Amino acid sequence: MKVSVLGAGSWGTTVATLCAGRHDVRLWARDEDVADEIRSEHRNSRYLPDFELPESLDATHDLEAAVSDAHLVVVGVPSHAFRSTLDAAKPFIHPWIPVVSLTKGIEEESLLRMTEVIRDVLPGHPAAALSGPNLAKEIMAGQAAASVIATEDLQVAAALQHVFQCGLFRVYTNHDVIGCEMGGALKNVIAIAAGMAQGLATGDNTRSAVISRGLSELSRLGEAMGGEPATFAGLAGLGDLVATCVSTHSRNRYVGEQLGAGRAIGDILDEMNMVAEGVKTARITHVFAERYDLDLPICESVYKVVTGVARGEDAYAGLLTQRAGHESEPG
Template sequence: MTTDDCIGVIGAGNWGTTLAKVLGDNDKRTLLWARRDELCREINETRQNSQYLPGFSLGPSVEATSDLERICKSASLIIAVVPSHTMRETARELGNHLTGEHVIVHATKGIEQGTFKRMSEVLREETCLRKIGVISGPNLAKELAARQPAGTLVASRYDEVFVRTHAALHNDYFRVYQGRDVIGAEIGGGFKNIIALAAGVAAGLGLGDNTKALLLTRGLSEMARFGVAMGAEVMTFGGMAGMGDLIATCSSPLSRNHQVGARLARGEKLEDIQRDMRMVAEGVKMAKAANDFAVRKRLDLPIVRAVHNLLYEHHQVPLLLKELMSIPAGPEFAALTV
């Protein structure tokens, strides 16, 4: 590719800026897109994004711009990191400037509300692109920005997507693994938020590590059952985008999903919590979508059901816990022999 020396990052939020920082650390010429000109100015003048990644400097090879067309003309590898609810709109805009030669990977966790579509499906519907992939894994932005060793998964049906993303991001503190199961990688990244919410509830109740491990392991099993029903491969959930992401997310008491769970356990109301947080925790939306899907497909996902009933049916935490613990336990992998 003649344009290989330039990479476009669409979205200058916390995770987008962090990925741009990794690219900067790798001396890759990077165009970082932010919708607001003031933010672009700040990044270009101070090398910092004080709102979304305070305390970290971006390398000199990173330039912020609000010009999507310029990015598409200069870069043939695009990394899309916009929130799930703005992906469609941004993709449509990008679509005005893309050609079939472009490669895109998205690093957006979550599913489009209403349509229940995965981000790669949204990209496929809104652009001419075929070479689409996803980055998903246990990647807490702050730790990665601090160059603490981490790994991630790039999944795509197209080898070229992996090869080029690997060449751009892989370095001595960030390991980029290859996968082909796009559906699994996308499901893992969204579904884990439901389990993180449940883990928050357990923490809020003062329950210990045995409970957390039980929750994570059975949560992983539900994730795999759900994913397989969506067309994913079961092995994906044992990897970076499944178990890996689940461990990282559920271990962090700072995550929004965890906080929502903990506060619900303490008896606070969802509306009050959401008002305080100003942003909807992904797990809150995902629990509804996943539960609806499970009902439709007749999947038995007890943890998802419990989280859903806690959020939307106003069930009480002690009762839900009792219900979960009274489900008969049989062979551990019985439900996975799909």
């Protein structure tokens, strides 16, 4: 199979590497220097400096060359560039081939999930999402991991499962696209909260409480939007949440940690090489909470901090003074 992966960040490059073991893979990089390095030196020093890439992995800066003969298109660019990248690739993509999102975010202007953006830009193409506790550097190091390929058509899901599954990287199928995508996007907001707890030097008990109560908020909003409860207890929910909240490789946890240490959000983002989707998703979650009339105190606290309304320590002080009711209730 000829697979085109759009986006040569750490996760896009990792997925391209996984697929290159059994398929003909071409990786598209927005930056021509990144594409040249991958193709000629088999390295991506900007995003994965410690790893050698397969010699069979091709790379290009030419979007037409990347997708024109592809049997499968995989999109791993940040959410703010997702639609424009698909729009630019649309004239060169063969009809009806599947398009898979790797992006754990929501389009800010439309509030659409990434598979909804795929259907909007490329109607008639099967749309799917790959989501789970997948830290790129660990997978590149050969450590075991699991993910979920989500699409309503389980026959398509099974076919895609065989494309992505490789060695110790296990891939499960799931029909609950809403749940998988919302779990992947919303956990980034909770990871910022967990990072803030780390930056404030709270204990493991506090961080554990943030993660578990954060899962409750994530699940309630995801279910209100049509996701299934079981999904939020699985790989694309709890699994991804734990990995993103505790790992030192997590961008969103890092942002939270720096916020907790008192740094300004603009300074943190300016120095980062990769996108932390949770900053934007925190603003979107605030809109969703109002739309569905939900009380999401942890998400709301992150929203206030990333928008400059409150400091990390103030947000935590507010959370600690809230009334604790039944565990199934907000707060």
